[in-house]
Amino acid sequence: MASLTVRNLKKTFGSVPVLKGIDLEVKTGEFVVLVGPSGCGKSTLLAMIAGLESVTEGEIKIGERVVNMVPPKDRDIAMVFQSYALYPTMTVRGNITFGMESRGVPKPKRDEAVARVSELLRIESLLDRKPSQLSGGQRQRVAMGRALVRDPALFLFDEPLSNLDAKLRVEMRTEIKKLYQRLGKTTIYVTHDQVEAMTLASRIAVMHQGMLQQFAEPRTVYDRPANMFVASFMGSPSMNFLPAQITDSNPATVELVGNDGPPIRLPLADRAAKSGSGRQVILGIRPENLTSYDRRQVEETPYLASIEAPVEVVEPTGAETMVIVRIAGNEVIGRFEHNASPTVGEPVKLAVDMAKACLFDPETQMLI
Amino acid sequence: MADATTYDPLRTAGTWGRRAKIIVYALLTLFALVYLLPFSVVVLNSFRDLGDISRNGLIGLPHSFSLDYWVQAWCKFCVGGTCEGIQPFFYNSVAMVVPATIISTAIGAINGYILSKWRFPGSEVLFGIMTLGVFMPGQMVLLPWAQVLGFLGLTNSTPGLVLIHCVQGLSFTTLFCRNYYVNIPDDLIKAARIDGAGFWRIFRKVVLPLSPPIIIVTVIWQFTNIWNEFLFAFIFSSGTHQPITVALIALSGGGTAVHQYNVESAAVLIGALPPLLIYLFGGRYFLRGLTQGALKN
Numbered sequence: 001m002a003s004l005t006v007r008n009l010k011k012t013f014g015s016v017p018v019l020k021g022i023d024l025e026v027k028t029g030e031f032v033v034l035v036g037p038s039g040c041g042k043s044t045l046l047a048m049i050a051g052l053e054s055v056t057e058g059e060i061k062i063g064e065r066v067v068n069m070v071p072p073k074d075r076d077i078a079m080v081f082q083s084y085a086l087y088p089t090m091t092v093r094g095n096i097t098f099g100m101e102s103r104g105v106p107k108p109k110r111d112e113a114v115a116r117v118s119e120l121l122r123i124e125s126l127l128d129r130k131p132s133q134l135s136g137g138q139r140q141r142v143a144m145g146r147a148l149v150r151d152p153a154l155f156l157f158d159e160p161l162s163n164l165d166a167k168l169r170v171e172m173r174t175e176i177k178k179l180y181q182r183l184g185k186t187t188i189y190v191t192h193d194q195v196e197a198m199t200l201a202s203r204i205a206v207m208h209q210g211m212l213q214q215f216a217e218p219r220t221v222y223d224r225p226a227n228m229f230v231a232s233f234m235g236s237p238s239m240n241f242l243p244a245q246i247t248d249s250n251p252a253t254v255e256l257v258g259n260d261g262p263p264i265r266l267p268l269a270d271r272a273a274k275s276g277s278g279r280q281v282i283l284g285i286r287p288e289n290l291t292s293y294d295r296r297q298v299e300e301t302p303y304l305a306s307i308e309a310p311v312e313v314v315e316p317t318g319a320e321t322m323v324i325v326r327i328a329g330n331e332v333i334g335r336f337e338h339n340a341s342p343t344v345g346e347p348v349k350l351a352v353d354m355a356k357a358c359l360f361d362p363e364t365q366m367l368i
Numbered sequence: 369m370a371d372a373t374t375y376d377p378l379r380t381a382g383t384w385g386r387r388a389k390i391i392v393y394a395l396l397t398l399f400a401l402v403y404l405l406p407f408s409v410v411v412l413n414s415f416r417d418l419g420d421i422s423r424n425g426l427i428g429l430p431h432s433f434s435l436d437y438w439v440q441a442w443c444k445f446c447v448g449g450t451c452e453g454i455q456p457f458f459y460n461s462v463a464m465v466v467p468a469t470i471i472s473t474a475i476g477a478i479n480g481y482i483l484s485k486w487r488f489p490g491s492e493v494l495f496g497i498m499t500l501g502v503f504m505p506g507q508m509v510l511l512p513w514a515q516v517l518g519f520l521g522l523t524n525s526t527p528g529l530v531l532i533h534c535v536q537g538l539s540f541t542t543l544f545c546r547n548y549y550v551n552i553p554d555d556l557i558k559a560a561r562i563d564g565a566g567f568w569r570i571f572r573k574v575v576l577p578l579s580p581p582i583i584i585v586t587v588i589w590q591f592t593n594i595w596n597e598f599l600f601a602f603i604f605s606s607g608t609h610q611p612i613t614v615a616l617i618a619l620s621g622g623g624t625a626v627h628q629y630n631v632e633s634a635a636v637l638i639g640a641l642p643p644l645l646i647y648l649f650g651g652r653y654f655l656r657g658l659t660q661g662a663l664k665n
Contacts (some may be wrong), residue, residue, distance in 0.1 A: 052558050073564040085555035089577035098573070099563035146563075 002063035002076075002153035003028045004049065009058035011044055011210075018044050020210040021058070023179070026203075031180050031187045035197040036207035037233065042190045043158060045207070049188060050156055051075050062153055073102075076156075077363065078147035084139045086131040086146075093127040097143050117149045120179075137168045157189040161196065173199060194234045198222065206230045224358065228282065228365040231358060237287050237322065241330045244283040246276065247277050251363045254283055254359075259328035266305045269355045280366060284358040287322065290334035293349035302316075303355040304309040323348065414438060414633035421629050441634035446617045454635050456608065457615035461595060464611055465642075468533035469590040475534070475577065476541020476586060481571055483542065484549040485557050495546060501539030506599045509536075517604060524609050528603060533594045540593075541586050548582035549575065584653040592643040612639045615623050 006024035010017070019041045026032045034042040047053040049060055051072035054294050059065045060067050077097075086095050093114055100110045118124045120330055121141045140160065147155060161169045169355055177200055177351075180187060197204050198218045206213040206229075214226035224334055225231035231239045244254040244266075252268035257280075266283070297354060309325035309332070316322075321336045325348060342348040357368040390498045413428050415422060420432040443453040450456075461478045483495045513532055514523075522528030552575065610618070616639055620632050647654070 047558075050562060052561065070559075072561045073566075077562060079562050081555045081559060083553055083555045085553065085559035087556060087560070089574075097567070098560070102560075102564035102569060111372055146559075345479065346604075 001028055001184075003061075004062040004154060004186065004188065005059075006045075006049070007059040007061070008050065009045070009055065009060065010039070011048060011053065011056045016363055017211050019048075019056075022207075022210075022212050024205060024215065026186060026188065028186055029184050031189065031200060031202045032205060033197040033201035033203075034190045034205050034207060035192065035194060035233075036213075038192060040207040041210040042207050046156055046158055046188060046190045047243065048173045050077055050079055076152050077156055078150055078152040079156040079158065080143045080147050080160045082162055084131070084143040084163075086139060086142055088131055090205065091128050091130060092123065092134070092142050092145075096143055096149050099146065099150060113149050117145045120148065121145050136164050137172065140164060140172055141260065144176075148179075148183075153186065155185050155187040157187065159191055160189075162191070162193070163171070175272075176200060194236065198234070202262070204234075206233060208233070224367060225284075228284070228360050231284050231360070231367075235286060237333045237335075239284045239286050239358070240290065240330070241360075242285070242328060242330050242332065243285045244281050246279045246281060248277060252277075254281065256283070256328035258330070264307060264328060266307070266352060266357075267303050267305050267354050267355070268359075280362050282360040282362050282365075284360055285332075285352060286356065287299075287333045287335040289353035289356045290332065291351050291353075292334075292340050293351045294335045298351050301353075301355075303353065305352045305354055306349055307352050308347050310347050310351050311344050314342060314344060325350065372552075377568065408635060410633045413629050414637055416440075416630055418628065418630060423589070426629065436631040436633040437628075438638070440628075441631045441638060445619065445631050445635070447615055450608070454612060454615055454619065454638060457610055457612045460526060460605075460609060461611040461613070461639075461642075464529045465591055465594045468530045468537070468594050469587055471530070472534045472537035472541050472590050473583060473586045476577075477545045477583065478571070479542040480545025480547075480549045480577055483546045485552070485554070485570075485575070486567070495542070495561070498539055498542050502543060504539075506536070507617075510599075510603055513600070513604065524605055526605075526609060528604055529611065530550050532600050532604065533590075533597065536600075537567070537590050537594070540589060544589070545579075545582055548579070552578055564626060581653065581656060584650055588646055588650045588654050591646050595643050620634070 004024070004026040006022055007220075009019055009022040009024075011019040022045060024032070024044075024110050034045060044053060047112060048055055049062075051067065054307075055068045062075060063076070087098060090098065096114050096117060097110045098368065100113065105113075114127070115124075118127060121144060123138065123141050123145060126134060126138055126142065130249075131142065134142065138161075143160070152324050161172050164172060173196055180200070189196075189200060198221075201218050203216060204218050204221045205215045208229050214221055214230045216226075221230060222234055222313075225234060225239075228241065230351065232241070243257040245257055246268070247253050247255045254266045254268055254297040256264045293306055298306050307327065307328045311323060311325055312331065314321060315324070318338065321340050323334045323336050323340070323342055325332055325334060336342070358365065361368055412428075413426065413435050414437055415435070416430045417432045417434060420430065424431060442458075443454055443455045444451060445453045447454060447457070473511060479498070483491055515619055517523045517528045517531075520528070520531075522531060556574055561576050565573065596613060597611075598613045601614045602617075605611065605614060616632075616635060619635055620627070
């Protein structure tokens with residue numbers, strides 16, 4: 001096991017820059033998820049760590065060793081591919097032992113390793129089958145078995161779950177988490193699914209347009225997103241954005257911009273209030289912080305404000321009900337209890353948890 | 369919507385569909401007969417005695433039957449001064465076609481592997497240039513080949529023809545293999561690289577086991593073409609070094625006596641037998657290999 005250091009890593013394909021200077025410091029035993037929309041460069045970054053893509057500029061270190069010019073087989077890594085990349089003509093056993101055979105591991109040792117891994121992943125009964133005879137979930141297990149059978153410095157996962165159906169994906173996600181908790185190996189995991197990122201990661205690296213947007217614990221990424229991209233990418237439904245202006249500094253409030261009726265003012269929590277009166281901001285509120293109004297709660301909780309808005313759409317999902325309202329000209333989504341049933345067209349009273357609100361600079365889109 | 373897997377353009381409802389079907393099958397049968405007719409004439413003549421042929425014409429049902437002409441054609445008939453039938457020339461062809469097929473297929477497979485899985489700057493251009501060879505007429509390269517063979521001291525020899533056919537066949541074998549290997553997912557190669565396998569090990573353990581369909585196609589193609597090839601064989605070999613295609617001409621052009629139609633027919637059939645057998649046994653793989661989209665994982 002080892003740490004991973006990526007320093008000012010750049011990659012261009014022809015004249016197209018794909019990675020524009022990535023810095024990443026992964027500690028030994030950490031599970032880091034690279035997440036971002038397609039085309040953000042996350043898979044390229046992983047391929048460069050694996051040695052499958054060359055480095056244009058910058059440095060990759062596994063442990064204390066710079067591996068820029070080291071071929072993949074000598075980097076001491078194991079990788080799970082999105083397509084699983086199982087060798088179609090080999091049995092499951094052959095797939096799992098291929099790497100050890102290539103490295104000249106003697107047969108008794110290989111058999112021992114296969115036995116250990118197949119027990120761990122519960123694929124003992126599949127060992128003599130060909131990949132074409134396996135279901136998607138089983139292939140996924142075999143692909144992980146192939147990676148786990150060695151004891152590499154680094155595990156790399158390239159969107160390993162995206163070829164599975166929704167139910168199986170959730171199951172395998174839990175399974176990967178269990179495996180990680182049990183083995184504690186340094187892992188780099190690429191996904192475009194923010195739920196996978198939140199559930200699995202010790203730290204999340206959010207990427208966009210070849211740049212690292214934020215690299216922090218899941219909680220921080222979710223609660224204090226570094227910029228509006230991270231804020232909207234992480235979380236479903238997305239964070240609501242409302243243009244606003246800071247009005248008073250004592251007690252500080254923001255007034256929503258673009259409202260026809262009487263001004264809507266919301267209290268600001270301490271840390272956001274410091275940025276000064278008159279400043280234009282974007283107010284970011286997650287749907288779960290925009291809930292049905294409860295008078296006692298609002299009176300007792302600091303920074304819990306109320307707001308009234310007409311209901312446009314009601315979307316029950318079973319566990320909860322999404323309510324889309326119009327506030328100051330913006331469509332805003334709130335998360336209500338499953339039994340809440342506001343009437344479409346009628347105004348509804350909402351509670352806004354301003355303690356959890358984020359303020360962004362409209363120019364730079366950065367968190368204030 | 370029709371079920372795509374069982375869709376049959378002729379299986380339409382009503383009598384019209386049935387009538388169309390009858391017409392199509394009648395036409396197909398007619399064409400099949402037209403194609404088979406010359407072949408059956410040759411087959412029949414190889415069993416008829418000369419008197420029968422001259423009395424009843426070249427095209428006609430046999431009134432006599434003997435296997436003797438096959439024996440004569442194989443090992444007794446006099447061709448160009450020696451009376452050993454076409455047997456030695458048959459062996460010449462075998463000695464030429466087997467190594468040429470194996471070598472050109474092997475190199476084609478390696479070329480295809482490199483051009484699809486180990487691309488380098490300019491590899492696409494190189495592939496484009498190699499493919500041009502497919503369209504190059506053989507006459508164009510006769511003189512260069514004459515010089516090369518002379519330089520290497522391989523004039524009028526079976527190794528010389530092997531060399532020519534290996535090089536001339538590379539365009540095709542490379543094209544076939546490269547286009548097949550392109551469909552093998554790159555992830556397999558990447559996985560194998562991470563697994564510690566090198567260039568040759570990946571080729572042997574991952575790519576070759578996936579290759580039988582295209583190898584069969586390439587072998588059939590090369591075997592048939594090299595066996596049937598006449599131009600190079602005619603120009604670059606003479607006397608006892610001739611492959612069977614050229615010897616057959618010598619056999620029919622004996623000139624002195626009457627045409628031995630029966631023996632000539634038998635000889636021609638012997639000459640046509642190997643590609644025919646290859647196609648009969650490998651034909652279905654040939655079609656499958658050409659139409660198959662490599663593999664589904």
